[in-house]
Each structure stands twice: as structure tokens, then as C-alpha cells.
Amino acid sequence: MLLKPTRLLLLGAPGSGKGTISKRLLDNFTQLKSIASGDVLRTQISNGTSIGKKAETYLKSGALVPDIIMIDLITKQLKDQNLLQSNASWLLDGFPRTFNQAEQLTKVLEANNSNLNLVVELDVNQDIILQRIESRYVHLPSGRIYNLDYNPPREPFKDDITGEPLTKRDDDTAEVFSKRLDKYNEEIKPMREYFQHLGIWHKVSGNTSDIIYPKVEKLVISDN
Numbered sequence: 001m002l003l004k005p006t007r008l009l010l011l012g013a014p015g016s017g018k019g020t021i022s023k024r025l026l027d028n029f030t031q032l033k034s035i036a037s038g039d040v041l042r043t044q045i046s047n048g049t050s051i052g053k054k055a056e057t058y059l060k061s062g063a064l065v066p067d068i069i070m071i072d073l074i075t076k077q078l079k080d081q082n083l084l085q086s087n088a089s090w091l092l093d094g095f096p097r098t099f100n101q102a103e104q105l106t107k108v109l110e111a112n113n114s115n116l117n118l119v120v121e122l123d124v125n126q127d128i129i130l131q132r133i134e135s136r137y138v139h140l141p142s143g144r145i146y147n148l149d150y151n152p153p154r155e156p157f158k159d160d161i162t163g164e165p166l167t168k169r170d171d172d173t174a175e176v177f178s179k180r181l182d183k184y185n186e187e188i189k190p191m192r193e194y195f196q197h198l199g200i201w202h203k204v205s206g207n208t209s210d211i212i213y214p215k216v217e218k219l220v221i222s223d224n
Contacts, residue, residue, distance in 0.1 A: 002031045003224045007114060008091040010216075011191065012122030014180045015129040015136075019145060020209045021122065021216055022093045028217065029089075035077050037070065037094035039143045044073070046140065060170050062179035064187075070095055071104045084112040099190040118223050119195040120216055121188075123205040126181050133177045137166040150208075 006029070010018045019036060026032055041059070044052030051073060055065045074095050083090045096102040109115045135148040139159035146153045146166060153159065157166050171177070195201035202219055206212040 002029055002089055002220075005087050005114075006032065006089045006091075006118060006220060006223060007109070007116050008032070008220065009096075009116050009119045009195075010091060010093050010122065011119060011188070013124065013126060013129060013184045013188075014177060015133050016122045016124040017209045017212065018093045018122060019143075021213055022091060024209070024213050025091060025216065025220065029220065031089045033081060033083060033088070033090040035074060035081070035083070035090065035092055035095070036143075037074060037092070037097075040073060040077055041065065042140070042143060062171060062176040062183075064097060064180075064183055067098055067100045067104070070097070070101060074105070075108050078108070084109070084114055086113040088114060096191070097184070098187050099194055102191055102194050116195075116198075117200060118219065119198075119201045120219055121192065121201065121203045122212055122216075123203050124212075125207050128207050129181065130174050130177060133172050134174060136172050137168055138172075139164060139166055 008025075010022060012018045019038070022034055022036060026034055041052070041055050045056045045059075046052070051069060054069060058065050074092070078084050078090075081090075082088070096105050106115070132147060132149070137146050137148070137153075137157065138144065139146075139162070141164070142159070142161070144159060144161070145151075153166060155163070158164065159166060171180070192201060204212050204215040204219070206215070
């Protein structure tokens, strides 16, 4: 139960488990609304929109989607879901990813009196992340993610809910992910310093969601 508005940003390397932690937070804090940049992008790609086509080109090569595209997209999502209000509680997963995005997001939020009040960075061993990626499959229509090693589907390569086939994303390879991790490591330092300066940054370490989640939940509760 949240006693006051919570506006949370989850940071972490690709494959660090932000989606899993987000889902558990949403299940346990029903006031929270979620915007996951990866899900938003995949929807745009699936729908064949102009922004989706542009994003797909970058993602397939292992590059990040340019700031201007992401800023416009996430701002629109916040507005469409009526989350740019001082009494709204929400979490962002996967955005911002660059210092410029963080600055631009802060300007949008400040203008609407809905500043971030908690930033949590998930610290996961990146060798373990690369091992996970090779075993990761997804149900594209819903975004549900499975891992053959520790979160397998009940029926091999089929979604638990719909029975539809699971697929492997084009960017779910160790080669592409290594590039994404290198880019993340390059970008996270100025981001970390920026949010540390604002006094809202925290780091949570662990290699599984069962280790990480209780620590994140404790931060959310203590922030209230």
C-alpha cells in the first residue's frame, strides 16, 4: 500500500530483470502504473508505425534508439495514461537510458509537478546476463518472457496463457547483447551521477529476482 505518490525509475543493464521486478511491484502495489519502454517500442514495431520501423533498424543492429524518438514516445505515453499529475504513482522501466534523456524527462516532469522521487539501479553480474539471453524466449503479442533454464513454459516453446508459439527476438543473441551491454556501461555513469546529485538514486545488487526484489520493495516502502 502506497501512502503517497511514488514515481519510480528502474535502471539496469539489458537482461538484468527490470521487467520481472516491475511485474512484482505492480502485483504488490496496485496504485502503480507502468510504462516499459521495451513494450512500448515492440508495440510500435508490431503495428508497423513509422516510429516502430525506425526503432527496429536500430534494435536489430544492437544500437540504442535515438533520444529524440524515445523522449517523444514516452512523453506521449505519460500523457495518454494521465500520469503527468502530482497525485499519480507510476514506474518507468527502460527509460531514460542516457543523460540527455534524463534531463529532458526531468524538464517534462517538473513542468507538471510530477518529479521522480525514487531511482533504483539493478546491479547484476553481466556474465550471467549473457548466459540468460541465450535461453530467453518471448510471447510477442503480450511481451511475456520465458527462460528455458529457470522460468520455462509449461509446454516447450509455447505461451502458458494462449498456447501460441514463443519466438526468439532478433536482438536476443550474445553478440548483439554484448554491444548493448557495452553501450549501457558507457551511458550509465553520467546517469548515475545525475540522479545521485538529485538525491534519489539507490543501487540494489544480486543475480536473481528473488534476491533483488525484496530489497527494491523495501526501498519503495521506506520512501513512503
